[in-house]
Amino acid sequence: MTTDALSEPRNVPVFGPSNRVWLYRVLLVAASLTAWQLASGSLLDPFWVSSPTSVFSTLLTWTANGQLEYHLFVTFKETFAGFLMGAAAGVLFALLVGTSDTVHRTVDPFVTAIYGVPKVALAPLFIMWFGIGLAPKIVLAAISVFFLVFFSTLRGVREVDAKMVDALRTMGASKLAIQRIVIFPSALPWLFTGLKLGLPYGFVGAVAAEMMASNAGIGYLTQNSAGQLDTAGVFAALFALMLVTTLLNGALGRLETFIFRWR
């Protein structure tokens, strides 16, 4: 028997892109920031566009007095709770709907229609229902995540290899065992795509709800800064949020590489 097809290590870029790309990235950021800094005050009024140095100094001040940490943590908490609830509901619903062609075809147009509603437009309603605490933000984040995870997982469930399912059926597997042994693991790559797409939308949902009614969180911070005509503050808050989303997405990517090591 031939053994040359065995365990040949494949070149999977586990540690991200090559060093050269990283260098280009750093150069791109440096060039943009320099251009911004130079334009601010000469071409554009710093009142409107602020400048990297003032954004940076705002960030330093907020970090020093603990404001940034506090607000970031509030937003993170809301998003995290919403993300967990939305993702769990999305996966369960997709597994349920995906098992039957009839159920799938029945609910599909309705789910797609609701998906088309801008989630942010629901924020005032949730604030009316749940008050101005954490709850409406969590719900909005959850709904934003739900649809992305649902559609993505459903796609995965629909694309499960029918022959694998048949093989398991002849081995005597129950419906539940087939879900556990074939369908769920086979849909997992799609589920992960949904999670990665959904995470930033979770933050969008939480921040949007914060901007409408709250006294804490990144959404509150931007709204508050804008209210004081502090453009540097708005940029600083958004920049902090951007950093957190990117880091979390990176962590999800790492987790994905670990879970799909069989590929």
Next chain:
Amino acid sequence: MRSAHLSVVSSQAREAANVPAVELSSVSKTFASRNGPVEVLNGLSFSLANGEFLAIVGPSGSGKSTVLNLLAGLDHPSAGEVRCQGRRIDVVNTEIGYLTQHDSLLPWRTMEENIAVPLEIRGIPRTERAERTREMIAQVGLEGFEQHYPVQLSGGMRKRAMLARTLSYDPPILLMDEPFGPLDAQLKLALQADLLKLWSARRKTVVFVTHDMVEAITLADRVLVFSARPCRIKLDEQIAIPRPRDVHEARFHPAFEEHYRRLWAALDLTSRRPT
């Protein structure tokens, strides 16, 4: 052998020796297609004794795979009756092992975990599962590759793993749909030899669909030649080569040539001649 304690079938069903292991009576099957209904089987009947090794050959699309799917209970006859060990098949038949050409190993499980799947489904405790899996791996000669994922195994090894998985729960009937179809000639012989060895130790009833006439004569007790659809049995040939057989030697047995000639004559493919 070990088959007694591995058995998943009630001993009652097995001891009824005069009940055929497999029985099709006047089975018809019509599929709906875009160009109207296609009649694949029309009044097909045959039966198979316990422990018999049957090969089915026939032109493409003659309904060979349909017969296996009916026996597996994955599909249902439009008319007639399919019975396995006297029991009418109307839901999925879990007393068979079904090995297809299709690679159905789960890519996210290691080879060892793949072989354990049927035992896991049957709720066999972890320690016993591990032991039986280890035995099966040894019998198909895959020791040392337990922790490999399917992508890391060669085509032949994946086939062996699938064979081990199918045999691990000791089904009394094996359905094989061109299991060694896409493999190279050398590997095919090696796997045929393994199959014969495992079969003679367990004497399962086998229904083996193949395109390869030499394979059919080498392995089977009996070969059915199907016509183009709707399928009729053109020839029911008992193979006179004595067992135990050697897959390398069987084709040089005096009876082989006669079988080969008769089977090809029955197959009568005007467009495709033997080479």
